[in-house]
Amino acid sequence: MVFVVAKTQYYTATSIDGYIADPENSLDWLFEVDEGTDNPFGAFFSGVGAFAMGATTYEWILKNDNLLEEPQNWHDMYGGMPCWVFTHRDLPPVPDANIFFVSGDVHRVHEAMTVAAQGKNVWLVGGGDLVGEFADLDLLDEIILAVAPVTLGAGAPLLPRRLTSQTLALTHVSQIGQFAYLTYAVGSLARFARHAAADIVAREHAPEHTQGAPA
Numbered sequence: 193m194v195f196v197v198a199k200t201q202y203y204t205a206t207s208i209d210g211y212i213a214d215p216e217n218s219l220d221w222l223f224e225v226d227e228g229t230d231n232p233f234g235a236f237f238s239g240v241g242a243f244a245m246g247a248t249t250y251e252w253i254l255k256n257d258n259l260l261e262e263p264q265n266w267h268d269m270y271g272g273m274p275c276w277v278f279t280h281r282d283l284p285p286v287p288d289a290n291i292f293f294v295s296g297d298v299h300r301v302h303e304a305m306t307v308a309a310q311g312k313n314v315w316l317v318g319g320g321d322l323v324g325e326f327a328d329l330d331l332l333d334e335i336i337l338a339v340a341p342v343t344l345g346a347g348a349p350l351l352p353r354r355l356t357s358q359t360l361a362l363t364h365v366s367q368i369g370q371f372a373y374l375t376y377a378v379g380s381l382a383r384f385a386r387h388a389a390a391d392i393v394a395r396e397h398a399p400e401h402t403q404g405a406p407a
Contacts, residue, residue, distance in 0.1 A: 199333035199381070200302070200314040202323045203236055204350070205371070206337050211347035212318055217252055225340045228369025236336070240273070241312025242305040246322040247279035248348070254284070263287040274308045276301055278322055298325045324353040333381045335360075339372040361385040 205222050206212050213219055245253075257265045266286045274290045277283065278301075285291055294301050305314050316323045316332070326332045335351070361382035364375035377385040 198241075198306070198309060198311055198313050200306075200316065200326065200331055201236075201240075201334040201336060202316045202318075202326075202332060202351070203233075203336040204318050204338070206339055206350045207342045207344045207347075208339060209343045209345065210350045211344040212320060212350050213252075213348040214344050215346050217248060217348065219252070219256075221342050221344065222340060225342065225371065226369045227371060230368055232368065232373065237315075239313050240315045241309025242274050242276070243270075243315035243317055244276040244278065244301070244305060244322070245317035246319045247277065247281065247283060249318045250277045250279070250283060254286070259286045260284060263289065274305070276305060299329055299331065302326065302329075302331050320349050320351045323351055327351070327353050327355065327378065330379050332378045335374075335376045335378060337374045337376075338368075339374060341370050358382075 204212055205219075207221070214221060254260060257269075259266050263286050266289050270289075272290050274292065276292045276294050278295060278298075279293055280295050283293060285293070302314070316326060323332065337350075355378070359379055359382055361377045362374065363377050363385050364373070366373045376382070
């Protein structure tokens with residue numbers, strides 16, 4: 193029997209040099225990249241039950257999608273899925289959206305998100321500092337990066353934390369359009385992935401025994 197464990201995932205697009213927004217917090221550079229015809233976000237989002245973002249990310253979405261004037265845009269993108277926005281300042285809510293404005297204890301909020309997700313995954317939209325707080329508490333299970341063929345030189349960093357090769361394991365690589373998609377298991381999930389990969393390699397290289405041969 194296979195058990196599927198819900199994960200806390202950081203899914204985002206990044207430049208080659210590790211920035212998720214330019215120095216003006218703009219994503220115009222991202223929309224210039226050919227994403228191909230098989231964008232994996234829909235399949236990813238179907239497995240999500242709750243999501244979170246930082247104040248800067250929320251403000252960018254508000255402005256970019258004109259959500260205060262056209263709140264239906266939020267509902268078209270996210271439906272009624274619960275969203276937690278981490279902020280230390282007052283922000284305008286999207287009308288009728290299932291949004292919680294929070295600050296402080298990341299662990300407590302993560303517990304609430306996990307319960308609300310009802311067995312589905314938790315998505316950390318960004319920014320990198322917020323995701324770093326989850327990583328600090330070993331609450332981050334997976335990083336999914338859409339790497340764009342762009343360098344920005346400066347801007348908002350992807351994940352301003354030091355994560356060593358012992359805490360990360362590459363589990364999937366693919367190309368879609370001009371994006372390179374890289375998936376990494378993090379923390380305890382990474383250790384499990386490495387053990388599983390080592391076991392598969394050992395099995396593939398184990399000598400074959402002739403059926404019926406005496407022991």
